[in-house]
Amino acid sequence: MSVNSVTTALRVFEEVAAAQPAGLSDLARRLDTPKSTVQRCLKTLEAAGWVRAAPDDSGRWVITGKAFSIGSAVAAGADLRAVAMPILSELQAQTGETIHLALPDGDELVLIERLDSPHQLRAFLPLGTRLPLHAASNGKAYLASLPDNEIEEVLRRDLDRRTPRTITDPDALREEIAEIRARGYAITEQELHDGITAIAVALRLGRSGRTAASFSISGPSLRITPDLYEDYGRQALEAKTRIERFLGA
Template identity: 70%
Template sequence: MNSVLTALRVFEAVADSQPVGLSQLARRLDVPKSTVQRCLKTLHEAGWVRPAPGEGRWSITGRAFTIGSAVAAGDRLRDAALPELGALQSAVGETIHLAVPDGDELVLVERLDSPHQLRAFLALGTRLPLHAAATGKAYLATLPDEQINAYLRSTPTKVTAQTHTDPEQLWDEIRLARRRGYATTEQELHEGISAIAVALRDRTGAARACFSISGPSSRLTPELFEEYGSKALQTRDAIERVMQ
């Protein structure tokens, strides 16, 4: 069991710092190099990691995303969401991100790219902090108050200079998201990028996923938030009808 746990820790460390070398992994995990090397060999044979450009460096493969996508595929989520999200992307001309909850984060499982040369971009598999991403705030707004308070007590950290970390300010944003049905961010996850997001709920009322409209702040201005928020809510309603 210990060897399995160590291998999982090695895999997560590679995912967080890729491409990464053996010595760096050993220092970060406080595990002997020989142990890390055995784990990497096993993970490589199983198809989870691969050698990266640069001597002795490693990256994860697409296998993790394949498994993660299966989460979004459950209960017809992808089948229900993608046609409607595609229509939304065509209507607004900005990038659409779809993410699913995983503990105190969201994981990006689908992206529909904007046709603009200047556009928002997040790699599939990116882990999104709940307090900094619009999708994260939309998800927080669906949670019970005590769960939100527990998250805010974990001392959210700044991702950019504009990231909101004050619990009272975040609570104000959560209450606003609950009233109007969508959450917004301006340069809180990435400088120069704004986003509008809503949560998708299943028949029990639990949030199964969240999606966002993301674009350059120079183009996705606050004046568009209400219009795009309304379009996102219409898309949410259409998806949830299929999911029921």
């Protein structure tokens, strides 16, 4: 798609949002654009989940909740960074390992912040990395916090094996989710990347109590050994409590 096409599609979306429910002829007139072009843009936006046909079957269009969801995530992310990063910096200093902070985006999480370990051998993921719910520690912590029906939707998908240790069996994942809920944090041992172990917790933000983020303590499996799991889990839960208190959970 060319830059002009993208610009036109965005203008169509903005007009639908301003005048919804908006008809094709009205949109073409407002935008001074051929109906065929507007129709193509509407179909593209519909396929991407940004607009949909009005429920009254009138041939008019309305926007979906996708823009609101993304806008809410951006606002939540800004508040979250301001509150969480000083607390997570303390956690990084206490553990000496890398801290990853992630936000949900569709069926995955997106890494938005990273506090690096001072060790030469350390866990490292680029910002913007997309994390699977079934294999990443952040993903599992988030997954375990969801309602059961949403968990089942995830478990019905084809779950890819990232390493030989990745758990893809739905029954085994259900058992693990129960364990995560019981102790409050997730543990992954070389499930997303060979040689890396991570411990993660989910963050519930605001009065709704909906999970809006998660963070992990990540490092080489040679250094984050089973005897440290409980201690690191406790420290992560303490940091979680402090962050949630400041954000009104």
